Amino acid sequence: MYPLNYFLFLQIILFLFITPGTPRIVIISYSMNYGVKKCIWTALGDITANFIQATLVIFVIGSFFSDNPNFLNIFKWVGVIYILYLAYDLYKSKPKDVSSDNISSKSLFSFFKDGFLVAGTSPKAWMFFPFIFPQFIDFNSNYIIQFLILITTYVVLDFLSLIAYAILANKLIVWLKANPKIINTISACVLITIAIIILITQQY
Numbered sequence: 001m002y003p004l005n006y007f008l009f010l011q012i013i014l015f016l017f018i019t020p021g022t023p024r025i026v027i028i029s030y031s032m033n034y035g036v037k038k039c040i041w042t043a044l045g046d047i048t049a050n051f052i053q054a055t056l057v058i059f060v061i062g063s064f065f066s067d068n069p070n071f072l073n074i075f076k077w078v079g080v081i082y083i084l085y086l087a088y089d090l091y092k093s094k095p096k097d098v099s100s101d102n103i104s105s106k107s108l109f110s111f112f113k114d115g116f117l118v119a120g121t122s123p124k125a126w127m128f129f130p131f132i133f134p135q136f137i138d139f140n141s142n143y144i145i146q147f148l149i150l151i152t153t154y155v156v157l158d159f160l161s162l163i164a165y166a167i168l169a170n171k172l173i174v175w176l177k178a179n180p181k182i183i184n185t186i187s188a189c190v191l192i193t194i195a196i197i198i199l200i201t202q203q204y
Helices: 006-018 022-034 036-061 070-092 108-120 123-131 143-171 182-201
Strands: none
Touching: 006 143, 022 036, 022 070, 022 108, 022 143, 022 182, 036 108, 036 123, 036 143, 070 108, 070 182
């Protein structure tokens, strides 16, 4: 049995995925610094966090966040601090030539961790999963099957959109070789801007 308004759900998440947010800014920068293959691990970290968030909301905490908004504030501050750390890390990093045989000192687990933490501490995600995601499930029917359909759709499309961003960004490397710090500086500024916007607009 399909979830309620499945095609509306598709439209909402596709809009979320094509809108450049923190995970996509990180993916763009990592693609240009380390190559598309390393970004796969960041994308896997992102969708792993989202899967855990959705599972907790539907099967464990339910309406906990709506009754305890202070916990969303905690996630907001943790997320902002980590975004600022990533901005600093990106600004200080030196872009790699992905066509060379240079091996980045950044481990695969570190790429996975960055994707996991960016998604896992995102107030936007913690708003989507408790307040929007359950609206598409009929809890009077077989909601486990509905959950599996929704979350599979979400993580597959999220993963594909992240990799699409990585591939697109990677294509711009030739243009950026003359000024290798451009993308890092721009990305760091965008991340700082996102952190400021989150602080100002996300009030719980």
